[in-house]
Amino acid sequence: MRNLICLVIFILAIPKGFSQLNLSKFEEIDSLQKVEKRKVIVFIHTNWCKYCTAMQSKTFKNQLVQNEINERFYFISFDAEEKEKIIFNKNTFVFKPNGNNSGIHELAIELGTINKQINYPILCVLNDKNEIVFQHNSYLNSKQLIKILKTIK
Template sequence: MKFCDVIFKSAILGSVLLSGICFSQIKNHQFEELENLQKSHNQNDIIFIKTDWCDYCKAMENTTFKNQKVIEAINQNFYFINFNAEEKRNINFAGKIFHYKPTGTNTGIHELAETLTQDKTTYPSLIILNPQNEIIFQYNGYLRSSELLDILNKIEK
């Protein structure tokens, strides 16, 4: 076997083996799915409220939510929603339809973001709801992966 063939086959095998480890990610759901998901398996919901322009939100997405232990904890024990607070589509959640509210020419906020943060919306915000859609935890600001894991472990106990 030629040296190039060995290198090529090793590279292919390595990438296949690592793809399952390195590229696992948090399973993201939509608000409209939660009712049916709760019927089959009651779990708490994590809602990560962010915007596209928020640097701290991007940092959390690129660090905290890329941590393998965080990914495993969320995927095993929670339903996760990555929610852009400037989402323009109507969202049907908990028996109510929530709308986007323009606040300027190219700015606005979604009613659901305001409702979940109890009109104290800052970015990022992390909201955890129980299966009855009651807020059991809320944090406004950046969370490191170790901090989020501590919170998730306490909620699961």
């Protein structure tokens, strides 16, 4: 009985409409595109970037943002300092060290370079052929992101 009461309290404590972003991986995109063609949003970030963290904790937690992304896009959250090899678009990308405990993943460079620079956070949108159709490299609040999503869908 006590467990049942705890379960009821837990369920009631969850906000109505609670959801989260449906995350995908680069390796899954080709299979997903065969099921349903969608644009792919790649959020490129690092752990040390305060604006990246703010987008993760605020912008991407917004219910309207989550709904818009989940309904119309595939979403990849990608750490630019990821050390694992990634096969995407028939190419293999790896982490490239550039000093003591630092470096950048080749895929972050491929998708996130704007005007020959990498500035975090980066929002990169790919079409269903994995071609870049949009890039943005600075913090976006939920209103700004929704406006962008509506124009690129």
